[in-house]
Amino acid sequence: MAEILVLVDHVDGEVKKVTLELLTIARRLGEPSAVFVGSGFDAAKDRLAEYGAAKVYVADAEELGSYLVAPVAEVLAKVAADSSAAAVLLPSGAEGKEIAGRLAIKIGSGLITDATDVVSDGGTFVAEQPVFGGSTIVKSKVATGTPIITVRPNSAAPEASSAAAERVDVTVELSDAAKAARITERVVEEKGERPDLSAAAIVVSGGRGVGSGEQFSVIEALADALGAAVGASRAVTDAGWYPHQHQVGQTGKTVSPQLYVAAGISGAIQHRAGMQTSKTIVAVNKDPEAPIFELVDFGVVGDLHQVLPVLTEEITKRKG
């Protein structure tokens, strides 16, 4: 069976859930092989084995992490050529899409981004993409070369299926072009212990209506009661009330949780772009005309500072 390459999303070997989702999808298409770039393979090995990676191509040269995006594309181009892979799957975040774009040019292949599923139709891979805010579902296939497909987080439920995760070392002589943009500093804006926004099953987001950074504790309290991740609108991140990495929307994260709670968010089109494929949408807003109400399954017209604390208490009581 042909190999399907899956680019592992990880932090020092701590494998992100989207990778397990991609391995699950890859298994329906062929034999999943993981591509692991960076350090920490030993920590990642068991998870990759548990979710069905037969082989893991490991490129852990230190210099790979010193430059932006291009080195990973060079590693993938080499592995794709050496393994004659039938497809390459990457997580559909900003970086995954950029790697995919560069790879597409390197190996002369077609690219599909933001897929929510990939199936094999008699050996041809067909990707499903929601477009126009999820109102239309497009099925596309790659016509040239090795299909390169980026898949959104939360597109499949990870299914375990044990495999060897046999390590295959990859060495790549980086081109000068790949070393052109040097990363000189990484700043992590701490987000605490809550679930990861892109992968969370429930997201509670606050907007300008929350009023201030301090008052964002009402959002955090509800998120904690629900076991949810915290999101924010751009108005909030621009004002510095909450770090940018929590922004949901066009220039923030695209989330598609089981439940999205929008509190004090008007529902501007750029915000909707990041959340409108959520399964269930709930909003609290004091303006009955707020566009967010066009999207909701359940909405409360009211003051979030009145409603949320009572709601949090009630949920805690019921769970208690």
Next chain:
Amino acid sequence: MNIVVCVKQVPDTWSEKKLNPADNTLDRGATDPVMNEMDEYAVEEALRLQEASGGEVTVLCMGPESATETVRKALSMGADKAIHVLDDGLHGSDALATSLALSKALGTTSYDLVLLGSESSDARMSVIPAMLAERLGLPQLTFAKEVTVAADGGSVTIKRLTDEGYQVVEASLPAVVSVVEKINEPRYPSFKGIMAAKKKPVETLSLADLGVDGGDVGTAGASSAVESFETAPPRQAGTVVKDEGDGTVGAQKLVEFLAGKKFV
């Protein structure tokens, strides 16, 4: 320092149907094609860099005849001249083809910096900047919330927005830089700017001018194809309740809803 700024014309999918405040009728003008919003920030950044270190700002746009509107808008904001890549053979181009045509067009001019928006609101792929860097063999500095060019004009440093926070990324010029909307506040074209734009040079280039084979772009060269599509069932209109003022009623009804869906 010479800057080329890439702008795309997109259907105005963002502004949904709007009422015209003058007479409360449907504003049909609002659904006209417009400049991709994020590209306005790229134009603004180009103009600010030019104000600081001189040189010329050239607008580069690939799109049909109607895209001249978008080109004009960038010129009326203050860019000096424009290149419009216009050819019927480009219709239906995917990202590979678009990046090919843009890279060839860049080959016809000299520049120190290529500025782009980080995402177009119609394609939403966010890949053209990375693809251009790959094709041109230039450093890629994308998703910039801040751009600083060294005083000697030899290098550029950006703050790149990431999932965790930001990265500082550095490269020598020439380079490809894409920006996010946090970087600045785009100016509105002034009346003087709009008048001046009418006289600014716009060079129109065809595929033949660029030496691009028609088979590599457009529908003919598409490297991926839409098999079929279906319209998702419309969202069921939801229930909206009004809170009585102290939060209890709203919270109670909401918790019942959430319990019904097994979230609590």
